[in-house]
Amino acid sequence: MTGLQIHLSIYDDEKQLLIGLQRGDNDACTCFVKQFAPLVYTQAMRMVNDPDEAESILQTTFIKACAKIGEFEGRSGLSTWLYRIATNEALMFLRRQQTPRVSIEKVDETVQPGDMPHNLNAWPIDPAHQVLDGEIRAQLELALVELPENLRLVFILREIQELSTEETAITLGLSISAVKVRLHRARLRLRELLADYFNSEGDAQ
Secondary structure, three states, rough: OOOOOOOHHHHHHHHHHHHHHHHOOOOOHHHHHHHHHHHHHHHHHHOOOOOOHHHHHHHHHHHHHHHHHHHHOOOHHHHHHHHHHHHHHHHHHHHOOOOOOOOOOOOOOOOOHHHHOOOOOOOOOOOHHOOOHHHHHHHHHHHHHHOOOHHHHHHHHHHHHHOOOHHHHHHHOOOOHHHHHHHHHHHHHHHHHHHHHHHHHHHHO
């Protein structure tokens, strides 16, 4: 990405960029990558937690997106469309891994006693609704790495990518009830992981 010299201002907005992509402008795909690569890479890293694989997913996502841009109907933003391509690529990577990690298909359908946070003091916000705040977002990203894969993926799709429960269930091949349980467990675990940070923030005020 460091060698790209095309300036984004040659397209006034996302609509004009899309028009350029669909008519095959030489600079359009370069601008497309330059504008959205950081978002796609971040999404890939959240899901696979591996810089090399995230880079591979990034490249594959844009190859597929540029090849299929004629099929894009504009029902969502380009970033949402790219997120979905990247998500599918990340899920395919995770499913190829032969590791002893918990399968993304394996489900505990109930919240377990051990899932309940032990430290609930000084919890001023729900982190799911603060992902755009710079410092809190950085803390949330660190906490997400600590979540088990099966909880992390549900949280990312529901709370960050903002898929519906039904869409998340279809994407991950889960039941709707399993998605709801995993999302609840992910939120509880994040409360636990971020409690010390918010406690320290409260003490500093």
